[in-house]
Amino acid sequence: MLNKLSKGFKLAALSLLFTGSLSAQQAIYLRLNEVMPNNVDNYQDDYGKQSAWIEIFNNSPATVDLGGCFLTTDINNPTMYPIPKGDILTKVKARQHIIFWADNNPSHGTFHLNFALDSVKPNFIAIFDSNGKTLIDSITIPPIGPDQSFARVLDGSGAWALAEKVTPSTNNKILTGQEAVLKFKENDPTGVGMAITAMMVVFFALIVLYVVFKCIGNTAMRISKRNALKAQKGTVVQKPVDLGTESGEVFAAIAMALHEYNNEAHDLENTVLTINRVTRNYSPWNSKIYGLKELPKKR
């Protein structure tokens, strides 16, 4: 009983460990994506004011909650702005963006930071995980002109550059989702390339399986022969039987015969085939006269 309980506890501990690591893993997909340190006449917050902003991108295929993570402009003070927990708006859907206002006005809400960005000097910005120690992403923004933004060329990954267009809360590069299709349309309009490539992959996959199972099969047959030889040692049978290449049907027939013999099946049959006429006692239950399908007779 105790042994069972201990196993249960171990399993529970293991599952908790995995759950913990999963939730921790999610925040690592967050990326600083675009920053405007000197907002003069650009994007406005809910209060109608222009302030510097930092855009964060969720580079994962699932929703990530930023609540509990930290934003900072000082590597030595990673917990400068703790993003409040429990705000439903901090949950960022897959491959979506969220904006934080660096206006040093946290009383305006979750997305208003307790620090501002310098419009003249380079700005170091970092996001830390909820433990306040694990750096998720950081960037140093060089001094840029008013109403200009410094952004990743491709959302969530790749190099940073001065953005050609300012794109708060939207993709830095517009993707139609049809790139792969367009690529095939342009380079392989007949589909022959796709057919050749795909058939090669299908054949390769099944050839690999064939080779592996050929080897496994040969090994299994060798083992089977060896075991058969071992079993025959000391018996009167002189010539070893090659069990490895025997048909499965033969084994099935032998097994069935033994099974029936051991269970004494078919020794006494209930049904007898005969050419003699068999008399059967009359019963109204098997009489066609009383059949339910009999049609009413007209008189």
Added chain:
Amino acid sequence: MDGNFFSFLGENLTEFLTFTGFANVTFGHIFMIAVGLVFISLAIIKEWEPMLLIPIGFGILIGNIPFKDAGLQIGIYEEGSVLNILYQGVQQGWYPPLIFLGIGAMTDFSALISNPKLMLVGAAAQFGIFGAYIIALAMGFEPNQAGAIGIIGGADGPTAIFLSSKLAPNLMGAIAISAYSYMALVPVIQPPIMKLLTTKKERLIRMKPPRAVSQTEKIIFPIAGLLLTTFLVPSGLPLLGMLFFGNLIKESGVTRRLAETARGPLIDVITILLGVTVGASTQATQFLKWESILIFVLGALSFVIATSAGVLFVKFFNLFLKEGNKINPLIGNSGVSAVPDSARISHHVGLEYDPTNYLLMHAMGPNVAGVIGSAVAAGILLGFLM
């Protein structure tokens, strides 16, 4: 009782009549209901794939009952309706992997393990998918649509639904109906092609009986199969993962209850839901398009190409095999993954020429290899075109 009351009753009745099917019926509805009735008749009278054609046929009737578009949340395309909720399994693509779980739990891969070269026949039959892809492109379909249509040639309903839900959701109804229709018509489509492409001598080839396969080999198969195929084509993971998982719970011998649930109640429930909702998705207003007819034509072509490719590949393969090891080309058709129907066809056609030549067990090899091959092909198309 004054006149107002009677006019109120009259107005109510007139209003009610506008909600009835009779007031909203179109030629399209009548046509699709007729199609549904044909499916049900084929299933009951001819016993062609009754497990699929009865739910799909009845689903077509359900989906084509005309009604007034008044936000009553009854149609399959109305968000929040019961049918729409059930349809999510098709749209989001989670019914097909569950079907694959059941298929894995009921499939015996012994024939394939005992004679692994038959895997190549399963690979050859996938030409049907890519042949149809080429023709679909020539007909003017976009590459993603052509990929979704081509998969009909894999003769695997769940795979066709899974792939079309990802690549071309707007064509999914037509693709699913086409795939299942041709799977039901395998006994009609395949034998003439098999006879046309083989000589009498080839049809009489006797194959070595398959050797006995140990349980260890059967247990290694799903594990090695998963690792080898999905490392190569990770996009096939939902289908291949569930197929091999289902097979492992069958072959491990220690999870009998799980295997029985997967191959019994679970697959039955999902088949019912999948069949009815796929059928209901053929709502005339959404389904009756020129594209749907083209998809049916392409579906037939893909089956013809797949069957021919399988048979011709075996003939080609025989050129390299020693006498006594040759493969009967009549099992080439079973490279398509309509399990076990195409294997049964090989068996029946073989018996026509030699009543003592039993090809069923041999044909099951390429048949189950076809399931793996079509799932791999679907993964490739998904990886390239998504």
